[in-house]
Amino acid sequence: MNNKRHAHSPQVPPTPPRAPSLDPETGEPVPGPSTTTSGPAASAAPAASSQGAPSDAEVWKDRHLRLAAEYDNFRKRTTKERAETWARAQAEIVSRLADALDDLSRFAHIDPAEIDSKTLHEGVDLVERKVWKELETAGVTRIDQAGVPFDPNVHEAVTTQPASKPEQDHTVGQVVQPGYKMRDTLLRPARVVVLTWQGQ
Numbered sequence: 001m002n003n004k005r006h007a008h009s010p011q012v013p014p015t016p017p018r019a020p021s022l023d024p025e026t027g028e029p030v031p032g033p034s035t036t037t038s039g040p041a042a043s044a045a046p047a048a049s050s051q052g053a054p055s056d057a058e059v060w061k062d063r064h065l066r067l068a069a070e071y072d073n074f075r076k077r078t079t080k081e082r083a084e085t086w087a088r089a090q091a092e093i094v095s096r097l098a099d100a101l102d103d104l105s106r107f108a109h110i111d112p113a114e115i116d117s118k119t120l121h122e123g124v125d126l127v128e129r130k131v132w133k134e135l136e137t138a139g140v141t142r143i144d145q146a147g148v149p150f151d152p153n154v155h156e157a158v159t160t161q162p163a164s165k166p167e168q169d170h171t172v173g174q175v176v177q178p179g180y181k182m183r184d185t186l187l188r189p190a191r192v193v194v195l196t197w198q199g200q
Contacts, residue, residue, distance in 0.1 A: 096134035103127045143179035143190040146172050154179060156189040160196050169197035 054062075104127045107120065143154050150157065150170050158176055163169050172192045179190030 093134070093138050096137065097131060100127050100130040100134065103130065139183040140187070141181050143181060144175045146175055146192075148172050150192070150194050154181070154186060154189055155194075156191045157194045158191050160194045163195035163197040166197045166199075168195045171195050 103123070107123045107127065110120070112120075148171065150172055155172065156179075161173050163171070163173075171194070172190075173195040174193040175190055176193065177191040180187040
């Protein structure tokens, strides 16, 4: 029987644990370097990565500022457009009245000795009708009817007078000064005398 010797790999003795370094002043062991990051340095990494994305509060603040700026621009644009529209409307009315104003100016500078009263009256009446034609086209109406119920929305009572019958109670007996409306907008209320029934 052959005794075979098995070749054994030389065993490397285990490395003894490294003695900790000692603080020369206190004699206390000094902890060695570690590959694991802990403490403030470890918590700083997530914080640093989160600085790139804005928070919800910053997003809402930015959205609010954008909406406020857009609303301010809209308000300024609307105000400007309203002013321009009003200016064009005024210019259109004046341009419509230009011819009537020219006629009125010609009659105002006529020598009374060169024209009779009838011709002057007819000329003024023509100018008035021309003016009202343009005003009615623009939507202007006159408030000058008597005998209608008193309406505080379009009438201004200057005084009262006794009514001759009950049906006339609280009605317009006389128009002292006519009023004017432009479509649904009251330009000036009519100043009127209101009848009131006193009873028998």
